[in-house]
Amino acid sequence: MSLVTAAAMLSGIVLAPLLSGIINRTKALFAGRRGAPFLQPYHDLARLLRKHGVFSGTTTWIFRIAPVSVLACVLAAMVLAAPAGINRTWGFEGDLILFAYLLGLARFLTVSAALDTGSSFEGMGASREVLYSALAEPALLMGLAVLARVSGAMSLAGIYDGLGSTEWTSAGTAIPLVLVSFLIVLLAENSRIPFDDPNTHLELTMVHEVMVLDVSGPDFAAIGYGASLKLWLFGSLAVRLALTPSGLTGWAMLLAFIGGMMVLAVLVGIVESVTARLSLLRAPLLLAGAGALSVLAFVLASRFLG
């Protein structure tokens, strides 16, 4: 493993919580406040790690293993995905499916733990989370299928290696469509506005936050850190795709990528500041739209590439 590959993984693992710091700072600026410091998410994690966990008497072992297992799944996905586009020989055939379903497994564990508590609120949150992810998954997989089709590779590293500025134009507008679809999936999967409001503390309106109401202490740190890693992972899909025409690799790509992630965090903050949350009935429609974009991209890609 070369130095730059390790650096790519480490940068994701270290910098992921910074994204939420940037998003919150952007939102604060839009609201006319100064906002919490950029490093606030790290302080929160450190504070949680110093505490003890409290477990409800109605929960079973599922609830206890879920937070750590979620973190393990997301870290494994990070190891798979972080060096793609930087180290062109990383990964193996079909690792994009493993990537998508490691994240799916993490979601399954979160949902199981929420159901295990027996709380009616958490069950409600779990049902919403599953509804959104059932709609986001086709959009994500179809998008990955388009990228695999256009680049002719079946691994994440191969995809980003196989896409260049010629592929952006030769496949019609398929790749920009996939990019938009990924951005919508990013907002939905990471429970950001317009799908979910990460700041809300009303049980009836929360989606992701309500599922982890009973988690405390170091377990909550694992969940929170896992969530920021997940944001980094979905962001990296979109940012790497947007950077493919530059043709950079190695250290230059890594630097451009980290800069791109910061820009993405600012963009997410702007989206959260200027849009209102969609009603629960309208949000699936936006996700279905993202799926439609991916399908359209697939049809276009198959047509143009013959």
Next chain:
Amino acid sequence: MSASMDAVLVALILSDLVLLGSGRLSSCIRTVAFQGILVGLLPLAAGDAGPGIIALGAAVIILKGFVFPRLLYRAIRESATSREVQPLVGYAPSLLAGMAILAGAFWLDGRLEMPMQISSGILVPVALSMMFTGLFLVIARRTAINQVIGYLVLENGIYAFSLAAASQIPFLVEIGVLMDMFVAVFVMGIAIYRINLEFDHIDSEQLTRLRG
């Protein structure tokens, strides 16, 4: 095949999807106006534009992009009706149907033998999918205004198809079609107003019971 033409065609598909998914009449009208402008740009994006084509494109843009939406907005205002489209088929199923239509159009295009040279590989399937989407909108929406919108989408598809079918469109024919459409939208606006005056609603479902 030019990249600008493909971009316009993909934008046309996207506007179809927006129409299938949006619930407000005013946003539907805005989208169909945008689609009209795109369709007007189509012959210009194709490249070989003579003065006749440019004049035709300008006429299409003015009529479909500005005059028709104005007429439709007036119909909404005067009939003081609901601002929602009142779908018979829900929005998410409509989007799915839109996807199915798109796939069907591409499949159909693969089976068609086109006798002439076409400027873009996706022009014919996009035109077909617009026609079917227009038909779907006419069937699946309840308010009379949305049926006018569906009719406009259908006509946009036919116009795009005619671009593929004849690279040199007889100018008079196209202008004649445009004038017919103008009259049609005008008459439909009046009809909507009359229906509303008579029945307090413009729900075309209930018109099936209108027997003498």
